[in-house]
Amino acid sequence: MQPPxxxxxxxxxxxxxxxxxxxxLALLLLLLSxxxxxxxxxxxxxEYRIKTAFLYNFSRFVVWPxxxxxxxxxxxxxxxxxxxxxxxxxxxxxKTVHSKxxxxxxxxxxxxxxxxxxxxxxxxxxxxxxxxxxxxxPVLTVSDAAAFTEKGGMIQLTVVDNKIRFxxxxxxxxxxxxxxxxxxxxxxxxxxxxx
Amino acid sequence: MNIRDLGRVSIxxxxxxxxxxxxxxSLLLASIAFITTDRINAQKTAGNxxxxxxxxxxxxxxxxxxxxxxxxxxxxxxFLKAQQxxxxxxxxxxDNTVFASYRxxxxxxxxPESNIQTENILFWGNYVELFxxxxxxxxxxxxxxxxxxxxxxxxxxxxxxxxxAAVLLVSVLITFVxxxxxxxxITDPLLRLxxxxxxxxxxxxxxxxxxxxxxxxxGNLITDFNxxxxxIQARDNELMEHxxxxxxxxxxxxxxxxxxxxxxxxxxxxxxxxxxxxxxHAHHDALTGLPNRVLLNDRITAELAHARRQxxxxxxxxxxxxxxxxxxDSLGHAVGDQLLRVISRRLANCIREEDTVARLGGDEFMxxxxxxxxxxxxxxxxxxVIDCLLxxxxxxxxxxxxxxxxxxxxxxxDGTDAETLIKHADISMYRAKELGxxxxxxxxxxxxxxxxxxxxxxxxxxxxxxxxxxxxxxQPKVDISRNTIVGVEALLRWVHPTMGIISPxxxxxxxxxxxLIAPIGEWVLNTAFAQLKQWHKSGxxxxxxxxxxCSAQLSRPGFEGVVAKxxxxxxxxxxxxxLEITENxxxxxxxxxxxxxxxxxxxxVTIAMDDFGTGYSSLGYLRRLPVDVVKIDQSFVREIPDxxxxxLIAQAIIAMAQSLRLSLVVEGVENVRQLxxxxxxxxxxxxxxxxxxxxxxxxxxxxxxxxxxxxxVNLVK
Numbered sequence: 001m002q003p004p005x006x007x008x009x010x011x012x013x014x015x016x017x018x019x020x021x022x023x024x025l026a027l028l029l030l031l032l033s034x035x036x037x038x039x040x041x042x043x044x045x046x047e048y049r050i051k052t053a054f055l056y057n058f059s060r061f062v063v064w065p066x067x068x069x070x071x072x073x074x075x076x077x078x079x080x081x082x083x084x085x086x087x088x089x090x091x092x093x094x095k096t097v098h099s100k101x102x103x104x105x106x107x108x109x110x111x112x113x114x115x116x117x118x119x120x121x122x123x124x125x126x127x128x129x130x131x132x133x134x135x136x137x138p139v140l141t142v143s144d145a146a147a148f149t150e151k152g153g154m155i156q157l158t159v160v161d162n163k164i165r166f167x168x169x170x171x172x173x174x175x176x177x178x179x180x181x182x183x184x185x186x187x188x189x190x191x192x193x194x195x
Numbered sequence: 196m197n198i199r200d201l202g203r204v205s206i207x208x209x210x211x212x213x214x215x216x217x218x219x220x221s222l223l224l225a226s227i228a229f230i231t232t233d234r235i236n237a238q239k240t241a242g243n244x245x246x247x248x249x250x251x252x253x254x255x256x257x258x259x260x261x262x263x264x265x266x267x268x269x270x271x272x273x274f275l276k277a278q279q280x281x282x283x284x285x286x287x288x289x290d291n292t293v294f295a296s297y298r299x300x301x302x303x304x305x306x307p308e309s310n311i312q313t314e315n316i317l318f319w320g321n322y323v324e325l326f327x328x329x330x331x332x333x334x335x336x337x338x339x340x341x342x343x344x345x346x347x348x349x350x351x352x353x354x355x356x357x358x359x360a361a362v363l364l365v366s367v368l369i370t371f372v373x374x375x376x377x378x379x380x381i382t383d384p385l386l387r388l389x390x391x392x393x394x395x396x397x398x399x400x401x402x403x404x405x406x407x408x409x410x411x412x413x414g415n416l417i418t419d420f421n422x423x424x425x426x427i428q429a430r431d432n433e434l435m436e437h438x439x440x441x442x443x444x445x446x447x448x449x450x451x452x453x454x455x456x457x458x459x460x461x462x463x464x465x466x467x468x469x470x471x472x473x474x475x476h477a478h479h480d481a482l483t484g485l486p487n488r489v490l491l492n493d494r495i496t497a498e499l500a501h502a503r504r505q506x507x508x509x510x511x512x513x514x515x516x517x518x519x520x521x522x523x524d525s526l527g528h529a530v531g532d533q534l535l536r537v538i539s540r541r542l543a544n545c546i547r548e549e550d551t552v553a554r555l556g557g558d559e560f561m562x563x564x565x566x567x568x569x570x571x572x573x574x575x576x577x578x579x580v581i582d583c584l585l586x587x588x589x590x591x592x593x594x595x596x597x598x599x600x601x602x603x604x605x606x607x608x609d610g611t612d613a614e615t616l617i618k619h620a621d622i623s624m625y626r627a628k629e630l631g632x633x634x635x636x637x638x639x640x641x642x643x644x645x646x647x648x649x650x651x652x653x654x655x656x657x658x659x660x661x662x663x664x665x666x667x668x669x670q671p672k673v674d675i676s677r678n679t680i681v682g683v684e685a686l687l688r689w690v691h692p693t694m695g696i697i698s699p700x701x702x703x704x705x706x707x708x709x710x711l712i713a714p715i716g717e718w719v720l721n722t723a724f725a726q727l728k729q730w731h732k733s734g735x736x737x738x739x740x741x742x743x744x745c746s747a748q749l750s751r752p753g754f755e756g757v758v759a760k761x762x763x764x765x766x767x768x769x770x771x772x773x774l775e776i777t778e779n780x781x782x783x784x785x786x787x788x789x790x791x792x793x794x795x796x797x798x799x800v801t802i803a804m805d806d807f808g809t810g811y812s813s814l815g816y817l818r819r820l821p822v823d824v825v826k827i828d829q830s831f832v833r834e835i836p837d838x839x840x841x842x843l844i845a846q847a848i849i850a851m852a853q854s855l856r857l858s859l860v861v862e863g864v865e866n867v868r869q870l871x872x873x874x875x876x877x878x879x880x881x882x883x884x885x886x887x888x889x890x891x892x893x894x895x896x897x898x899x900x901x902x903x904x905x906x907x908v909n910l911v912k
Contacts, residue, residue: 053261054262057261057262060331061258061261164263184262186258187258187264
C-alpha cells in the first residue's frame with residue numbers, strides 16, 4: 001500500500017530508469033527497492049513525527065470555548081480511521097494543553113469522535129459525512145487529505161518544497177466556536193473563509 | 196616644573212596655581228564620576244533595549260519556531276533593518292541550528308554557536324551580544340541572538356568628553372581670571388608690605404609706612420610693621436641727634452687738638468719711625484703680631500721697676516688654650532694658625548690699653564697687667580679674658596669652641612722678678628687645668644700668704660684710727676706768677692709704731708676691701724677741712740685744700756653728702772675744696788664715678804685729675820669727666836727738660852689742657868730747670884719738693900707765714 005503523500009514527498013526511484021537494459025534494470029530494481037524501502041520508511045517516519053508536533057502545536061494555538069472544556073480533566077486528541085502516525089502520537093500522551101492532560105485516542109467511526117477536542121481524520125471515503133457530523137461541534141478537524149479545507153475541514157496539512165505547511169478554513173473553525181490564534185493564521189499558506 | 200622650582204615663583208602665582216589646580220582636579224573628578232555613571236546607565240539602557248527587542252522577536256517567532264516556518268521567522272527579524280545599531284540577529288532552534296538570521300548589510304559577522312543554554316548579555320569592546328530564550332507556554336523552544344554595536348554609547352561618550360573638555364577649559368579660564376583677581380586680597384597687602392620693607396632696607400628711610408585697611412591678620416601684620424617702623428624711626432632720630440651732637444663736640448675738640456698736634460710733629464720723629472718698625476719685628480710674634488717673649492720680658496721688667504717705685508701692683512696672666520693640640524692635630528696646622536690669630540685679636544681687644552698680651556709660643560699667651568689696684572683686679576680681668584674667648588670661632592667651616600685656663604701671679608705677692616712671676620703664673624695655670632679647665636686660678640701658696648698679710652694689715656688699720664696713727668701731711672701748691680702759695684694738698688700717712696710710715700698705696704687697697712675706707716675717708720675730710728679753717732682764721736683766707744679720693748669713695752652712694760657735711764662742719768666754702776682723683780680711680784667704675792663727680796661739682800668743689808698721663812689717657816673719657824684741673828704726673832716731670840720724649844708729652848698735655856680750658860697743675864717739680872720749662876709753657880701752678888715737701892700742719896703754718904712775709908726769697912732764678 002502506497003500512502004498518497006509518498007509520491008509527492010519523495011520521487012520514485014524507478015522514475016528515471018526506463019531506458020536501461022532489462023537485466024541490469026531488474027538487478028538495479030531489486031537493489032534500489034530494498035534501499036528505497038528503507039529510505040522511504042525513514043522519510044515517512046520523519047514526516048509523521050513533524051505532523052505529531054504540529055497536531056500538538058495546533059491545539060496550543062487554538063482556543064476552545066471555555067464552557068466546553070470546563071469540568072474536563074483531559075484534552076482528547078483523536079485519530080479517525082487509518083493514519084500513518086503509528087505509535088508516534090502516543091508520545092504526546094501526558095502533555096498539558098490548556099491546563100488539561102492530553103490523551104490520544106483512536107476511533108474508526110466519526111460519531112465516536114464527538115467528545116474529542118482535536119480529530120485527525122485519516123484517508124476516508126466518508127470524509128464529507130464525518131465533517132458534517134462534526135460541524136458546529138467544538139472539535140478542531142485536521143487532515144492531510146487533499147482539498148480538506150475546501151470540503152469544510154479546518155486545518156489541512158500539506159507539503160510544500162519538502163516542508164510541511166498548512167491551510168486554514170477559518171469559517172469552519174468559527175462556526176465550531178473555535179478561535180484560531182493570529183500567529184497560527186499568519187503561518188498558514190492560505191486562510192479561507194470570510195474574515 | 197617640579198615642586199622645588201615653585202619656591203621661586205611669586206606668591207601671587209602660587210595662589211593662582213593653587214586655586215586653578217584645585218578647581219581643575221575637582222572638576223575632573225566630578226566629570227569622571229559623571230561619565231562613568233552615565234556609561235553604566237547607558238549600557239544598562241542599551242541592554243534593556245536589546246532585551247526588549249529580543250523579547251519581541253521571541254514572542255513573534257514562537258509560532259514560526261513551533262511550526263518550523265523559517266520564512267515566517269525570518270520575517271520577524273525583518274524589522275531589525277530599521278535598527279541601525281543591530282549588526283546581527285539569529286533565531287536558533289532547540290537542535291542548535293540557525294533557524295533564521297539577519298545581518299546588517301555590509302557587515303560580515305560570524306554567528307556564534309548557540310550552545311549557550313543560559314540567557315546572557317555580554318558587553319564586548321565595541322559591541323553587545325544578547326542571548327534570550329524563546330519560550331512558549333513555559334517551554335523553551337529556541338534562542339534569540341542579538342548583536343548590537345556600541346556606537347551610540349561611544350558617540351555619547353565622545354560627546355561628553357568634548358563637553359567636559361570644553362567645560363574644563365572654560366572653568367580653568369574663569370578660575371584663572373577670578374583667582375588672579377581674588378588672590379590680590381591676600382597678596383596685595385603682602386606685596387605692599389614687602390615693597391616698603393625693601394625700600395626701607397635699601398633707602399634706610401624709616402619714615403615710610405605701609406598703607407592698608409585690612410582688619411584680618413594681614414592688617415595686624417601691617418599695623419605691627421608700621422609700629423615697628425615708628426619705633427625704629429624714633430630710635431634712629433634719637434641716635435642721629437646724639438651722633439650729631441657728639442660729632443659737633445668732637446669736631447670742635449679735634450680742631451683744637453690739631454693745633455696742639457702740629458707742634459708735636461717733628462722730622463726727628465719721622466726718622467725714628469723706620470727704626471721703630473724694624474724694632475717692631477724683632478719684638479713681635481710673626482704669626483699673630485703680638486709682642487713676643489723678648490718684648491714681654493722688657494715690659495715686665497719695666498713695669499716691675501715702675502711698680503717698685505710707685506709701690507704698685509702688677510699681675511701676670513698665663514693663658515693656655517684648652518685642648519688646642521687636639522684641634523691642631525685633627526684639623527691641621529692651617530686651622531690651628533688661623534685660630535691662634537683670631538684668639539690673639541680677641542685677646543688684644545679684650546684687655547685694657549695699658550696691658551700687654553704676648554704670645555710665648557704654641558698656644559701659650561701671657562697678659563701683663565701693670566698698675567692694678569688689687570689682686571681682685573687681676574681675677575676680674577682674667578675672667579673677662581676667659582669670657583672673651585668663649586664665643587665659638589669659625590675656622591674653614593669649623594665651629595671651634597675654645598676655653599682657656601689662666602694662671603695668675605701678682606707682684607709683689609707672688610714674686611718680685613719677672614722670672615719668678617712667670618714661673619708662678621705658669622704653675623697656677625697648670626693648677627687651673629687640674630681644676631677642670633676654663634678657669635682662672637691665683638698662685639695658691641703665695642696667695643695664702645698674701646691674704647694673711649692683708650688680714651694682719653686690716654687689724655692694724657682698725658686700731659690705727661682709734662690710736663690716732665693716721666697723719667695728714669701737707670704740700671704747698673704755688674702760683675709761680677704771683678709767687679704765692681695758693682693751696683695745699685693733704686697727703687695721708689699711717690705712722691705705725693713698729694713698721695714706720697706706711698704709704699696709702701699699701702694700705703688704701705686694704706681699707707677699700709675691708710670697708711675701713713669710709714671712716715678713714717671721713718677722718719681725712721674732716722681733719723683737712725678743720726685744718727684749712729684754722730689757716731683761714733690765721734689769715735690765709737685764699738688757701739685751698741686738695742684731698743685725694745679713692746675709687747671706693749667715689750662709688751659710695753651719697754658720698755657728696757659726706758663731703759657737704761664735712762665742709763659744713765668745718766665751715767669751709769666749697770670752692771676752697773679741691774678733690775683729686777686718679778685716672779685709674781675714675782676708670783675703675785666710670786659711670787658711678789661720673790655721677791658722683793657731677794654731684795660734687797654741683798656742691799661747688801673743684802675736681803682735679805691727678806697723675807694725669809699715667810692711666811687710661813683717653814681724651815674721650817676725660818671729656819666725659821667733669822674735671823676742672825689736670826695735674827701732670829711727676830713721672831713726666833722728672834726728666835724734663837733732658838728727656839725729649841717727656842718734653843713732648845708734657846707739651847701735649849699742656850696743649851690739651853689749654854684746648855679743653857682746664858687748669859693745669861705740675862706735680863713733682865724738683866729743680867729750677869723744670870720750673871723754667873713749665874714757666875715757659877705758661878704753667879703757673881706747680882707743686883714739688885722745690886717748693887716744699889709734705890709737712891705736718893704746724894710746719895705748714897710756718898711755711899705759709901714765711902711766704903706771706905714781705906721780702907721772701909724768690910725761688911725762681
